[in-house]
Amino acid sequence: MMYGLAWDTSTPLAFATSILPILLIGLTVTVKAALAGFAIAIVMGLVFALLRRSRIRAVSWTTAFVVEFLRDTPLLVQLFFLYYVLPDYGVVMPAFLTGVLALGLQYSAYTSEVYRGGIDAIPRGQWEAATALNLSRLTVYRDIVIPQVVPRIVPAMGNYAVAMFKETPVLSVITILEMLGLANMIGEQTYQYLLPLTMVGLIFLLLTLICSAAIHQLERRLPKAGVPLK
Amino acid sequence: MAMQSPAAVAEAAAPIIRFDGVTKRFGALTVLDDFSFAVAPGEKVTLIGPSGSGKSTVLRILMTLEPFQEGTLTLGGHGYHQPGGAGAFRASEKHLRAIRCNVGMVFQSFNLFPHMSVLRNITEAPRAHGVPRAEAEGRALDLLGLVGLADKKDHFPAQLSGGQQQRVAIARALAMRPRVLLFDEPTSALDPQLVGEVLGVIRSLAHEHDLTMLLVTHEMRFAREVSDRVCFFNKGRIVEQGDPERMFRSPEHPETRAFLQSVLA
Numbered sequence: 001m002m003y004g005l006a007w008d009t010s011t012p013l014a015f016a017t018s019i020l021p022i023l024l025i026g027l028t029v030t031v032k033a034a035l036a037g038f039a040i041a042i043v044m045g046l047v048f049a050l051l052r053r054s055r056i057r058a059v060s061w062t063t064a065f066v067v068e069f070l071r072d073t074p075l076l077v078q079l080f081f082l083y084y085v086l087p088d089y090g091v092v093m094p095a096f097l098t099g100v101l102a103l104g105l106q107y108s109a110y111t112s113e114v115y116r117g118g119i120d121a122i123p124r125g126q127w128e129a130a131t132a133l134n135l136s137r138l139t140v141y142r143d144i145v146i147p148q149v150v151p152r153i154v155p156a157m158g159n160y161a162v163a164m165f166k167e168t169p170v171l172s173v174i175t176i177l178e179m180l181g182l183a184n185m186i187g188e189q190t191y192q193y194l195l196p197l198t199m200v201g202l203i204f205l206l207l208t209l210i211c212s213a214a215i216h217q218l219e220r221r222l223p224k225a226g227v228p229l230k
Numbered sequence: 231m232a233m234q235s236p237a238a239v240a241e242a243a244a245p246i247i248r249f250d251g252v253t254k255r256f257g258a259l260t261v262l263d264d265f266s267f268a269v270a271p272g273e274k275v276t277l278i279g280p281s282g283s284g285k286s287t288v289l290r291i292l293m294t295l296e297p298f299q300e301g302t303l304t305l306g307g308h309g310y311h312q313p314g315g316a317g318a319f320r321a322s323e324k325h326l327r328a329i330r331c332n333v334g335m336v337f338q339s340f341n342l343f344p345h346m347s348v349l350r351n352i353t354e355a356p357r358a359h360g361v362p363r364a365e366a367e368g369r370a371l372d373l374l375g376l377v378g379l380a381d382k383k384d385h386f387p388a389q390l391s392g393g394q395q396q397r398v399a400i401a402r403a404l405a406m407r408p409r410v411l412l413f414d415e416p417t418s419a420l421d422p423q424l425v426g427e428v429l430g431v432i433r434s435l436a437h438e439h440d441l442t443m444l445l446v447t448h449e450m451r452f453a454r455e456v457s458d459r460v461c462f463f464n465k466g467r468i469v470e471q472g473d474p475e476r477m478f479r480s481p482e483h484p485e486t487r488a489f490l491q492s493v494l495a
Contacts, residue, residue, distance in 0.1 A: 129341035132293050133355035133406060134330040143354060147345050225388060226345025229354075 002182065007190065015195055019186055023199055026179035031207075033100055033178065034165040040104025041164065042157070045111025049119060050141070052112065070109035075170055078102045083174040099171040107164050114156045118149035148226035151219075158215030162208055179203065245304075246271045246332075246410060246442050247292065252301035254287055261287045262298070263466045271409070274436050274443040276453040276474070279463030280489060285446045289412045292444070293335045294326050306332035306409055334408035338415040340395045342387040342402070348374070349383040352402045359406070366405075373401035377431050393424030397431050404435075411435070413445040425449070432456065450493055454478050462486045 001007070003025055007018040051063040070078075079102045083095065093101070122145055130140045172181030183196035245268035254262040261284045269275055277285035290296040291303065306329070342351050352370035357363060374380045377397035387395055396416055403411060413432065417425040429452050435441060436456040447453055453460055454474045461471040462483070470483040478494075481487045 123341075125337060125339050125341035126343065128293075128295050128335075129337065129343070131295060131330070132333075132335040132337075132403070133358075134327055135355060135358050136327075139358040143346075143358070144343055148343075223345065225386065228386070229343075229346045229350050230384070 002185070007186065009190055009192065012195060015190075015192065016199060019183075019196055020199070022182055022186065023179055023196070023203065026177060026182040027203060029096075029176065029178045030165075030168045033096065033103065033168050033171055033176070034161075036100040037103035037107065037168075038161050038164055040100065041107035041111045041160065044104065044108035046115050046146075048108055048112035049115035052116065053119070067109045067112055070106050075102060075106050075167065076173065078106060079170065079174055095171075095174050095176050099174055099176050103164060103167070103171070107160055110160050111157060114153050114160070115149065117156075118153040119145060121152060122148055143229065146227075147229060150227050151222040151224055154215065154219050154222060158212070158219070161215065162211055165208065165211065166204060244271070245269055246306055247444070248302075248304040249288075249291075250302040250304070252291065252298050252303060254284075254291060254296065254298040261466050262291075265301070265467065267461075267468065269410075269442060269444065271442055272439050273459065274445070274457045275459045275461060276445045276447060276457040277461050277463055278447070278450070278453060278489075279461075279469075283463040284466040285461075285463045286414050289335065289414050289444060289446060292410070292412060293333055294330055305329050331406075332408060333410045333412065334403035334406055335412040335414065336396070336399050336403050336416050338418050340387075340392070340399045340419070342395055342399055344387050346386070347383065348379065348385050348387070348390070348398050351387070351398060352405045355402070355406050370401070370405060373404055374398075376404075376434070377401045378427075391424060392420045393427045396420065396428045400428075400431055400435075409440070410442045410444065413443065413447070415446050415448065417447065417449060448493065450478070450490070462489065464489070 002022050005018070005022050007022075008014040048063055048067050052060050052067070054060045054063070079099065082093070082098045082102050086093070126144055126148070127140070130144050135144070168178055169180035171178055172184070180197075180200050183200045184193075186196045187193035247267070247269040249265050249267040252262055252265045253260065254265075265284075265288075267288070277288060279285050287296060291298055292305065343354065346354060349367060349370055352373060353363070353366040356366040356369065361369075371380060371383065374383055377400055379394060379397055379401070382390060382394065382398075387398070390398065400416075416432065417428050420428065429449065432443075432445070433452075433456055436443060443456075445453070445457065457474050459471060460474045460477045461468045462477070462481070462485070463469065464485050470477065470481060470486045477486070478490065481490055
């Protein structure tokens with residue numbers, strides 16, 4: 001019994017149908033965490049990429065160090081640190097927020113590299129034309145660089161979106177009740193692991209396929225030259 | 231040392247562009263060596279010479295695309311100066327922006343923004359500088375009329391021929407109403423049959439009295455036709471300069487003669 005929902009272990013089919021609602025409750029947590037985490041990754045990745053291009057050495061070096069640190073330490077360590085160590089120093093965050101933050105920050109380190117590659121691929125002539133038109137740095141990034149970077153980075157960003165989605169079960173270690181954690185608890189209480197875990201695997205597979213198809217569509221629809229500005 | 235004819239020095243009494251002892255190095259290579267040069271307001275000057283002689287570098291320094299190591303550059307009353315040896319821009323961004331206000335540039339490879347419509351390519355800079363959208367678009371349509379492309383305003387660069395793209399690029403450079411317009415080999419990337427339409431637009435601009443034009447080109451006949459003065463560059467200095475008719479008819483310096491013979495042959 002979980003969330004007021006009882007399970008029926010009489011037949012495999014009955015068991016599956018009875019635990020599906022519980023798993024779907026877990027799925028909403030999984031999806032929310034993935035969406036929020038990826039939103040952070042998209043925004044902070046760009047911020048890191050831009051800070052790394054700063055002409056002020058202290059800023060670009062510090063950013064490079066932070067990005068490298070985030071990329072080179074395991075997500076689990078970051079999660080435990082944020083959730084179990086920070087409270088000793090007076091920083092207490094709810095589990096969900098902590099999880100989303102850790103996921104988002106680690107993936108911003110990856111996406112910042114994607115942005116960096118995309119920005120580096122903008123031809124020199126584009127920057128020179130922007131200089132000749134006396135555009136401010138803000139305008140150059142907003143109107144010239146970012147719209148041209150987007151179509152180049154969609155495939156790589158899509159890979160990270162899928163990867164992050166598949167990595168959300170790790171959040172169960174800091175007590176977040178997401179889909180895999182719930183399946184595991186059902187297993188512990190019923191001594192039947194095969195069915196709940198298989199269902200979780202299939203739900204992940206289904207959603208990942210949908211996600212990949214959506215990214216592929218986006219890739220096809222975006223003009224190669226960039227997000228059009230009229 | 232750059233040589234300047236007495237006429238040019240006199241003409242440059244109140245120059246809009248002035249290089250004073252500018253030295254530009256790329257690593258060990260000195261591209262401009264103690265270069266001095268002045269252009270009067272409204273003057274149309276063509277820079278000719280073999281590739282690598284430093285003529286494009288002059289334009290790129292004017293557009294603040296390249297730093298230089300020594301000397302002073304004055305542009306429309308804004309001086310700027312590079313303390314020796316550092317090798318990097320030390321002028322503040324604000325100062326550079328004040329300088330760039332006076333200058334526009336047309337590139338060999340057009341450099342239009344591929345994701346923007348023709349109209350947006352032209353209105354982008356005025357709009358970014360606070361001109362209301364309607365006014366910027368009105369001005370852009372006038373400019374498109376001037377370069378003969380009013381019907382292409384909603385096209386994207388990839389849908390245009392090279393010649394059309396370069397004409398849009400000229401309209402885009404004019405949209406900021408620069409006092410100085412720089413042309414860096416504007417027809418070198420074009421198919422031969424498209425060169426004429428671009429030269430036609432530049433020729434019509436050459437009739438504008440207020441506009442100062444600096445043109446790097448290999449189109450000798452065109453240079454002769456539109457410019458008030460032709461400067462022959464070799465190895466980072468001006469070897470000879472003067473009235474185009476005289477330069478092309480009877481070049482004085484042996485290097486000029488050899489160059490003109492090779493390109494006009």
